[in-house]
Amino acid sequence: MSEWNKLIPKPSSNFLRVKCLKCGNEQLVFSHATNRVTCNVCNEILTAPAGGKAKINGEILSALE
Numbered sequence: 533m534s535e536w537n538k539l540i541p542k543p544s545s546n547f548l549r550v551k552c553l554k555c556g557n558e559q560l561v562f563s564h565a566t567n568r569v570t571c572n573v574c575n576e577i578l579t580a581p582a583g584g585k586a587k588i589n590g591e592i593l594s595a596l597e
Contacts, residue, residue, distance in 0.1 A: 550578050550590040
């Protein structure tokens with residue numbers, strides 16, 4: 533591990549590509565969302581705030597870093 537990696541911390545939050553379980557639409561959401569995020573197609577709730585990290589109600593396909 534280099535000296536810079538020790539000095540500069542990485543953030544624990546990132547953006548996630550989430551697939552809606554109801555209609556199959558893929559959408560980008562923030563992992564620490566403080567508001568409800570709904571699907572753009574069927575208005576199903578994809579994320580709900582849970583104090584720190586958001587509760588994800590869909591299938592997480594990938595994390596964008």
